Amino acid sequence: MNGIRKHLERFVTLTDHDWEIFSSKLIKREFSKKSILLKVGQNEKYLSFIEQGIVRFYIPTELNDITFGFAFDNNFVSAYDFFLTQEPSNYQLETITNTILWSLNYDDLQEIYAKTDVGNKIGRLASEDLFLKKSKRELSLLTESAERRYLNLFKEQPHLLKLIPLKYIASYIGITPQALSRIRKRIS
Secondary structure, eight states: OOOHHHHHHTOOOOHHHHHHHHHHHHHEEEEEETTEEOOSSSSEEEEEEEEEEEEEEOOOOSSSSSSEEEEOOOEOOOOHHHHHTTTTTTSSEEEEEOOOEEEHHHHHHHHHHHHOSHHHHHHHHHHHHHHHHHHHHHHHHHHSSSHHHHHHHHHHHHHHHTTSSSHHHHHTTTTTHHHHHHHHHHHO
């Protein structure tokens, strides 16, 4: 739990009182590799902080899943659009590695907003972080080559990228696994 406090204190000053309220609402959830955190049609109940692990966002299809996002250690993770609306999700979240999450449910987050001085700022920072990642991904798909998207992902998380199956990486950057193999050969 100290990891989330350190992460938050990079952006806000937390009094012991604010932290006590915030931390009292956190639920520790542990998952093994390949666990489904959220299925299509389920409501997203949590905004979570990843203490350890990798989570993938994907749309399941009959032939090949479409991976459109990853979340890594020391980052927030949620099907945030569906967390906010409390409507059923149209995509899934799955752990790629053993994963430890510290989670807040929707009602507890609303209570934190109401009862702490920094609750709204923490919520805003979490949503801004998730928005910036989404925006960066969209711009990357529109303006960069597949090779550049691969290199950027590799630059951002080189030690963790080795843990992600190549078929997920290929889907994420919008190419086939065979095309990814050609890119990897060309840059090595």
